[in-house]
Amino acid sequence: GQNIDQPTEMTATEGAIVQINCTYQTSGFNGLFWYQQHAGEAPTFLSYNVLDGLEEKGRFSSFLSRSKGYSYLLLKELQMKDSASYLCAVMDSNYQLIWGAGTKLIIKP
Amino acid sequence: GAVVSQHPSWVICKSGTSVKIECRSLDFQATTMFWYRQFPKQSLMLMATSNEGSKATYEQGVEKDKFLINHASLTLSTLTVTSAHPEDSSFYICSARRLAGGHTGELFFGEGSRLTVL
Numbered sequence: 342g343q344n345i346d347q348p349t350e351m352t353a354t355e356g357a358i359v360q361i362n363c364t365y366q367t368s369g370f371n372g373l374f375w376y377q378q379h380a381g382e383a384p385t386f387l388s389y390n391v392l393d394g395l396e397e398k399g400r401f402s403s404f405l406s407r408s409k410g411y412s413y414l415l416l417k418e419l420q421m422k423d424s425a426s427y428l429c430a431v432m433d434s435n436y437q438l439i440w441g442a443g444t445k446l447i448i449k450p
Numbered sequence: 451g452a453v454v455s456q457h458p459s460w461v462i463c464k465s466g467t468s469v470k471i472e473c474r475s476l477d478f479q480a481t482t483m484f485w486y487r488q489f490p491k492q493s494l495m496l497m498a499t500s501n502e503g504s505k506a507t508y509e510q511g512v513e514k515d516k517f518l519i520n521h522a523s524l525t526l527s528t529l530t531v532t533s534a535h536p537e538d539s540s541f542y543i544c545s546a547r548r549l550a551g552g553h554t555g556e557l558f559f560g561e562g563s564r565l566t567v568l
Contacts, residue, residue, distance in 0.1 A: 374557065383543045383562035384494070428493065438484070438557070442493045
């Protein structure tokens with residue numbers, strides 16, 4: 342079956358760095374997405390990786406290793422507004438998005 | 451970036467009535483739109499994939515006669531919840547895929563519609 346695993350919850354301190362991991366097993370691979378979702382709101386797109394390596398976008402970076410079925414989202418210089426759920430999703434061979442359950446990130450002062 | 455507009459944001463209706471939710475891609479053409487449902491503290495669940503000019507593809511367990519999807523143009527898809535009941539109360543979100551250079555492209559999400567059925 343298809344499966345996306347990510348930690349349920351993480352806690353970090355304001356100004357610090359946090360890495361949210363995502364491992365996946367899917368039928369085919371057409372890219373991996375990271376989304377941020379604040380409570381009660383729709384997800385917003387953060388990053389898309391289809392090739393191995395690190396994609397940096399401001400304070401957020403995303404890494405992909407297709408051979409390992411592994412990705413991480415790195416958040417630097419954490420701010421209180423970064424408290425949210427972070428969703429990992431993989432697009433399979435049928436171009437369907439397979440969603441992880443999300444990682445709730447709690448930022449403490 | 452690309453914009454997807456979803457309307458209405460909030461809707462409260464009586465049990466047994468029907469509710470229509472619109473999803474529009476404002477500045478790009480979307481041949482494919484997706485409809486999701488999210489219950490509190492749960493992940494997004496894909497309900498159906500909507501392709502312009504053809505019938506929607508529903509995920510297992512989603513009643514196609516209850517959740518009517520129409521994708522009549524390249525910029526508009528609608529979800530109609532027919533004969534709504536309290537258990538249909540949820541957060542409904544649409545997304546549209548913008549193809550870029552033949553790649554899989556990005557997904558852009560609407561703002562979401564919170565449906566409460568009394």
